[in-house]
Amino acid sequence: MNDHAHYDFDEVLMSRARLAILSALVSSGEMEFTAVRDLLGLTQGNLSVHASKLQQSGYLFIRKDFVANKPRTTFEITSQGRSALVAHLQKLKAILGEHP
């Protein structure tokens, strides 16, 4: 197995959970907290931690509002997050010899 340190991977996306969250958001644009949790099978706490990390990196926008008096949290991918995911994907493909 080769180590590909020279590819300079984005540390934020080295976590599978964060990679999965951004991947889920990239096609739908935005999703509710519960939807991401159910889709990816993450625990509530785990999702909160990873979403915060993505928000701090500028990859995710977290919106909180109320619907029928109930709190709702929605995640939205930012253009920076989209670019980061695409760059990460290209590096993965390059390692595996796949041409984008």
Next chain:
Amino acid sequence: MNNQQAAEDLALIRSILQATHRRVDPQMFHFIIWGALVLLWYPAENWFDFHPNEIARNTIRIGAIATGTVLSTILGWLSNRRPRLPGSNTRLAAQLGGVVALFIGSGVLFTILIGALHQGGEPFIPILWGFVYALCLVTFGIFFSKDLIPCGLLALAGTAAALAFPAYAGFILGPTMGLGALAAGILAERRVAGLKKETLGDSLD
């Protein structure tokens, strides 16, 4: 990062993209409502062409349109209050909804134009709607589930046959367009129910 990790990450991204792409709720309960109505309404109206009774005919027509509009509006409103499919691809659903709205809007416009500009053109209105529904179903078949394409082709075949025999348009379109829409609606709703239970199930760190 080694080759195995890269392959696993890539597989994860692809599986999620595939899952989110498929998770679309096209709200096809509207097709169940209108398909069931057309199945009864169109043949009934056609029957009154041969056994004239304007009051009964208009009652059936107005009753069917009113029932369909009320049910579609109420169920649509209830469905929009809360997403029925967690994690659904709202962008693709909105694009599909836009295309269908264009078809239905065109149907309404042409219905008005036929009535206003072509005296005696009324028998062609159900045929127009058969065409509109066939286009909607084929579009859903292409973008949502290929299982719906035969339903669209059935409605399209019915529309062509109705155009060839306009005097029997209601008898032809009732079962073809009605069953096509009804079957497509049931298939789509079953698919949405199935997707609702599906999670990726990956253990993510």
